[in-house]
Amino acid sequence: DIQMTQSPSTLSVSVGDRVTITCRASQSISTWLAWYQQKPGKAPKLLIYKASSLTSGVPSRFSGSGSGTEFTLTISGLQPDDFATYYCQHYSTSITFGPGTKVDVK
Amino acid sequence: EAQLVESGGGLVKPGESLRISCAGSGFTFSLAWLSWVRQSPGGGLEWIGRIESGGTTDYAAPLKGRFTISRDDSENTMYLHLNSLKTEDTGVYYCAWYYYDSSGYPYLGFWGQGTLVTVSS
Numbered sequence: 001d002i003q004m005t006q007s008p009s010t011l012s013v014s015v016g017d018r019v020t021i022t023c024r025a026s027q028s029i030s031t032w033l034a035w036y037q038q039k040p041g042k043a044p045k046l047l048i049y050k051a052s053s054l055t056s057g058v059p060s061r062f063s064g065s066g067s068g069t070e071f072t073l074t075i076s077g078l079q080p081d082d083f084a085t086y087y088c089q090h091y092s093t094s095i096t097f098g099p100g101t102k103v104d105v106k
Numbered sequence: 107e108a109q110l111v112e113s114g115g116g117l118v119k120p121g122e123s124l125r126i127s128c129a130g131s132g133f134t135f136s137l138a139w140l141s142w143v144r145q146s147p148g149g150g151l152e153w154i155g156r157i158e159s160g161g162t163t164d165y166a167a168p169l170k171g172r173f174t175i176s177r178d179d180s181e182n183t184m185y186l187h188l189n190s191l192k193t194e195d196t197g198v199y200y201c202a203w204y205y206y207d208s209s210g211y212p213y214l215g216f217w218g219q220g221t222l223v224t225v226s227s
Contacts, residue, residue, distance in 0.1 A: 032211055042219070085149070
């Protein structure tokens with residue numbers, strides 16, 4: 001089974017900061033990777049799929065990159081609404097989630 | 107506008123069974139691939155399995171045998187049958203609808219709001 005890891009587990013930042021979250025797969029997953037944002041008490045919300053494709057309606061400050069085993073989610077200029085937990089997810093024949101990265105206030 | 111609404115969660119005792127539902131609207135339900143995902147109180151997300159249009163199912167290996175996914179397209183509803191429940195099955199259960207990327211691979215594009223299942227004596 002493919003395992004997903006994320007770093008860091010927690011990120012303390014300020015509004016306006018550039019944020020980078022890393023996700024690694026235990027073996028190559030091409031670009032079969034999605035990123036989700038989750039706020040407390042809410043369902044995960046899809047941000048990015050196919051490693052770098054932005055979902056309709058998601059602000060352009062969110063971007064994704066990578067292929068193979070290493071991927072990044074970047075938030076260029078963090079906004080107050082962006083404090084949340086972010087999960088990466090591998091998809092193909094089955095689905096595996098990373099453990100999450102919590103972005104909180106410095 | 108698409109909607110997925112889960113229901114049927116609640117408090118059950120270890121060893122008991124439960125059926126939870128996911129009602130879809132605003133899209134062609136019978137053509138949709140759908141999935142169940144759960145989230146433990148500690149926060150981790152775990153894929154349970156999926157059901158394709160036509161009814162073919164696939165499950166995460168650790169849960170195969172205890173959990174069963176089914177669908178009734180006439181009612182636009184998907185079900186998750188949970189058997190022999192354990193305390194570690196406690197969590198929020200989400201249903202989700204698969205979208206397809208440009209290579210034709212399915213990913214979880216749209217999620218319901220979840221239903222809470224608590225397994226406790």
